[in-house]
Amino acid sequence: MQDLGRLGFSEDQATLLDVATSFCSAKSPISKVRRLIEDETGHDPDIWREIVELGWLGIAIPEEYGGAGLQLAEVVPVMEQMGRYLLAGPFLSATLAAQAILAGATEDQKRTLLPKLAEGQIATLALCEASDDWDLVNIACTAQSTASGTLRLSGEKRLVCDAGSATTLIASVMHEGRPALVLVDRSSLGPKALRRETIIDETRRAWSVTLDGVEVATDAMLDPARAQAALRHIHLSANLLQSAEMCGGTQAVIDYTLDYLKTRVQFGQLIGAYQALKHPTVDAYVGYEQARSHLYSAAHCFGEQGVGEIATRMAKAQADAAMSFAADRAIQFHGGFGFTYDCDAQLYRRRAIWHASQFGDAAYHKAKLADLLL
Amino acid sequence: MTEFDPQDLKAYAEAADAWFKEHVNPDPGFLLPLTFMEVGTDQQFHFLRDWQNKVFEAGYLGAAWPKAYGGGGMHPAFQAEATKAMRRNGSPIFLNAIGLNWTGPLLLDMGTEAQRTKYIKGILSAEDIWCQGFSEPENGSDLGNAQTKAVRAGEHYVVNGSKIWTTLGKYARYMILLARTRTDTSRKYDGLTFFLAPMKIEGVETRPIKKLTGEHGFTQTFFRDAQIPADEIVGVEGGGWKVAMRTLEFERGARGGQAGGYVAVGSNAWDVLELAKKMNRGGKPALEDASVRARMVDFMIEIQSNALCAQRTGFGPLNTDRPTGLALSSKLMNTEFARRINEFAISLTGPSGAYYVGDKNAVDGGWWTRSYLNSFSATIGGGTSQIQRNIVGEHVLGLPKS
Ligand SMILES: Cc1cc2nc3c(=O)[nH]c(=O)nc-3n(C[C@H](O)[C@H](O)[C@H](O)COP(=O)(O)OP(=O)(O)OC[C@H]3O[C@@H](n4cnc5c(N)ncnc54)[C@H](O)[C@@H]3O)c2cc1C
Numbered sequence: 001m002q003d004l005g006r007l008g009f010s011e012d013q014a015t016l017l018d019v020a021t022s023f024c025s026a027k028s029p030i031s032k033v034r035r036l037i038e039d040e041t042g043h044d045p046d047i048w049r050e051i052v053e054l055g056w057l058g059i060a061i062p063e064e065y066g067g068a069g070l071q072l073a074e075v076v077p078v079m080e081q082m083g084r085y086l087l088a089g090p091f092l093s094a095t096l097a098a099q100a101i102l103a104g105a106t107e108d109q110k111r112t113l114l115p116k117l118a119e120g121q122i123a124t125l126a127l128c129e130a131s132d133d134w135d136l137v138n139i140a141c142t143a144q145s146t147a148s149g150t151l152r153l154s155g156e157k158r159l160v161c162d163a164g165s166a167t168t169l170i171a172s173v174m175h176e177g178r179p180a181l182v183l184v185d186r187s188s189l190g191p192k193a194l195r196r197e198t199i200i201d202e203t204r205r206a207w208s209v210t211l212d213g214v215e216v217a218t219d220a221m222l223d224p225a226r227a228q229a230a231l232r233h234i235h236l237s238a239n240l241l242q243s244a245e246m247c248g249g250t251q252a253v254i255d256y257t258l259d260y261l262k263t264r265v266q267f268g269q270l271i272g273a274y275q276a277l278k279h280p281t282v283d284a285y286v287g288y289e290q291a292r293s294h295l296y297s298a299a300h301c302f303g304e305q306g307v308g309e310i311a312t313r314m315a316k317a318q319a320d321a322a323m324s325f326a327a328d329r330a331i332q333f334h335g336g337f338g339f340t341y342d343c344d345a346q347l348y349r350r351r352a353i354w355h356a357s358q359f360g361d362a363a364y365h366k367a368k369l370a371d372l373l374l
Numbered sequence: 375m376t377e378f379d380p381q382d383l384k385a386y387a388e389a390a391d392a393w394f395k396e397h398v399n400p401d402p403g404f405l406l407p408l409t410f411m412e413v414g415t416d417q418q419f420h421f422l423r424d425w426q427n428k429v430f431e432a433g434y435l436g437a438a439w440p441k442a443y444g445g446g447g448m449h450p451a452f453q454a455e456a457t458k459a460m461r462r463n464g465s466p467i468f469l470n471a472i473g474l475n476w477t478g479p480l481l482l483d484m485g486t487e488a489q490r491t492k493y494i495k496g497i498l499s500a501e502d503i504w505c506q507g508f509s510e511p512e513n514g515s516d517l518g519n520a521q522t523k524a525v526r527a528g529e530h531y532v533v534n535g536s537k538i539w540t541t542l543g544k545y546a547r548y549m550i551l552l553a554r555t556r557t558d559t560s561r562k563y564d565g566l567t568f569f570l571a572p573m574k575i576e577g578v579e580t581r582p583i584k585k586l587t588g589e590h591g592f593t594q595t596f597f598r599d600a601q602i603p604a605d606e607i608v609g610v611e612g613g614g615w616k617v618a619m620r621t622l623e624f625e626r627g628a629r630g631g632q633a634g635g636y637v638a639v640g641s642n643a644w645d646v647l648e649l650a651k652k653m654n655r656g657g658k659p660a661l662e663d664a665s666v667r668a669r670m671v672d673f674m675i676e677i678q679s680n681a682l683c684a685q686r687t688g689f690g691p692l693n694t695d696r697p698t699g700l701a702l703s704s705k706l707m708n709t710e711f712a713r714r715i716n717e718f719a720i721s722l723t724g725p726s727g728a729y730y731v732g733d734k735n736a737v738d739g740g741w742w743t744r745s746y747l748n749s750f751s752a753t754i755g756g757g758t759s760q761i762q763r764n765i766v767g768e769h770v771l772g773l774p775k776s
Contacts, residue, residue, distance in 0.1 A: 002644075004674070005678070006685065009691065272774050275776055281767060296692060318679065373671065374650075374671070
């Protein structure tokens with residue numbers, strides 16, 4: 001019988017879960033979420049500063065590079081509560097960028113960059129392309145060495161989150177026929193290089209980025225020998241943290257639906273008394289609890305060879321299934337109001353679609369699991 | 375709870391493992407029941423009763439129950455190790471489930487000193503088999519409406535009426551019985567009383583009922599002026615509903631304190647994986663079929679979901695929002711999973727899915743069809759899945775009553 005992972009929960013996780021719950025609920029009421037949807041930047045810089053001061057950007061950065069020296073497991077409860085309260089901002093982007101550097105950069109690059117990221121400088125990943133492939137090593141953008149000793153980039157990246165507020169982009173490219181990661185200063189990009197995209201999850205910001213004509217110094221390339229491993233690490237880290245954000249969102253959309261089921265009356269009775277609504281809501285709730293168990297198992301086992309990958313893919317597959325179902329039913333169970341922009345159900349349904357589209361949906365991860373397990 | 379020396383635990387676990395390795399008889403020469411609800415022949419009954427007795431005498435059942443009443447007086451971690459050793463070594467199921475898992479913990483929780491002294495040891499040793507008289511022909515899910523009457527007459531209650539689906543009814547010496555002592559209460563629940571009723575007395579008669587598998591396992595139980603001693607009540611007269619609800623918490627695994635061991639064996643995803651490897655689809659192993667692979671992975675995720683949710687009940691900070699949620703949904707999760715995975719397994723067996731237990735061509739001796747049919751015992755018995763959804767909806771999520 002194969003080891004599929006197991007649960008564990010640290011003191012630090014418990015503390016962070018507590019703090020993050022209070023912080024996110026206080027800082028991100030739904031009125032604020034709605035206001036930030038209309039905002040060009042999409043997040044509140046003051047809240048970002050508070051998050052930096054709480055040390056959350058450095059949770060999973062080793063102490064020698066200015067972080068707290070914990071693991072991604074400790075980032076999970078924070079991400080979960082951000083997802084629950086739809087707290088907007090570049091936290092996920094910045095955390096994943098730091099992971100990319102940890103897994104893929106040279107020692108010098110780590111010493112220069114990680115302390116800045118721990119202090120809140122925003123970096124983000126530029127991985128997606130027009131090919132629509134979840135396989136991160138399938139890359140069309142290129143970096144070519146020039147006679148003057150620089151790297152000339154070409155190609156277009158898509159769905160680059162928070163590129164508008166980031167200082168640094170980490171782009172995947174092909175270099176001499178192999179995948180590589182390069183650091184790109186956003187200030188080196190021309191005014192036309194960035195286009196804000198219209199995306200399904202309006203609480204996020206994503207951009208298309210044209211790399212054509214951009215030149216960077218040779219030492220902007222992360223360690224080429226570790227690029228593949230870094231991309232793999234990014235893929236799994238992203239899925240772990242997305243699962244966390246989705247679990248939080250699933251909990252919230254179920255609570256939101258329950259409020260309606262307990263107040264809306266039709267045919268002389270509260271609609272929550274109808275089993276056609278009650279029973280699927282229970283199924284959504286059970287799916288959520290299962291997803292959350294997978295999430296904390298994946299967090300706990302993340303660093304373990306083999307098991308970490310299995311647990312993480314299961315977590316994402318279950319989170320996708322749970323959130324999609326819960327949010328889909330949330331729209332339906334709100335009736336005509338559910339069809340409106342004012343009803344919050346759409347915020348969660350849109351977010352579930354976003355998360356499924358990034359780094360693999362349930363079907364994709366199950367196909368990977370089939371190869372790992374069967 | 376007293377602390378213990380990890381060395382002692384390790385030694386106990388090793389001894390248990392060795393004991394079960396030596397004593398488990400993997401093939402008694404006849405079909406063994408998959409669950410305590412399927413004990414249908416005298417041969418099965420005597421074999422399983424002797425087995426439970428032997429395990430108890432060896433110190434591997436009730437290890438954590440108080441010594442004063444016949445238990446082992448040890449920390450629950452010891453019983454957990456013994457139970458693991460049983461599983462590892464393929465022990466048969468323990469038939470006295472209603473004693474071990476619900477009456478026993480109930481008496482330790484709410485019973486009187488005299489009741490504990492009288493009943494606990496016999497539950498563990500299997501000398502006293504227990505059954506449960508809750509459901510009636512006209513009142514199943516609506517248990518609170520039970521109509522079997524118990525009327526006080528001197529030192530006795532006189533019982534009339536009928537219970538049904540009485541698992542082990544034929545073999546039981548005692549029944550936990552929910553009966554109506556008053557009909558004039560404003561709430562139907564307040565007229566109920568919870569009895570520890572003798573079965574082998576005048577006026578109690580059982581009639582076997584054949585199950586959908588073709589085997590026997592439960593009875594209809596008739597009471598005609600049967601006399602139950604007046605002191606055989608748990609709680610107080612008229613307080614039976616509360617006791618019955620507590621009993622159901624033990625039964626559904628929503629509350630701990632059971633004697634240990636296990637009362638059912640089921641199919642797991644790895645057994646089904648082996649089946650998918652050996653069955654054929656279009657000249658190739660079924661496992662190479664894309665749709666089979668997809669469903670197989672779904673089941674693996676789900677079996678892991680259920681295992682992790684069980685583990686998570688032990689992590690307080692991860693259960694703050696709805697503290698009873700996992701416990702109250704576990705029956706629904708696990709029993710519906712079992713039904714669906716068995717159904718899937720039958721489809722894997724292709725044309726041979728038509729064979730049943732007893733035919734030499736049946737795949738794995740007909741295990742999958744039999745398991746599937748038996749899986750309904752758990753999605754119906756102990757409160758149906760629909761009722762479980764009502765419970766979770768109302769008690770965990772706070773939805774209005776249906
Ligand atoms: C193998 C087995 C062993 C059993 N052993 C015992 C035993 O030892 N002792 C004992 O007392 N009982 C036992 N039972 C009985 C069991 O508890 C009942 O069968 C069960 O509670 C359902 O009651 P019922 O059969 O009267 O069905 P009903 O209550 O008539 O239900 C019929 C259908 O209606 C649905 N339904 C009923 N009410 C509602 C509602 N409010 N909302 C939605 N759906 C509803 C049910 O889910 C079911 O699908 C056993 C049952 C089985 C199958």
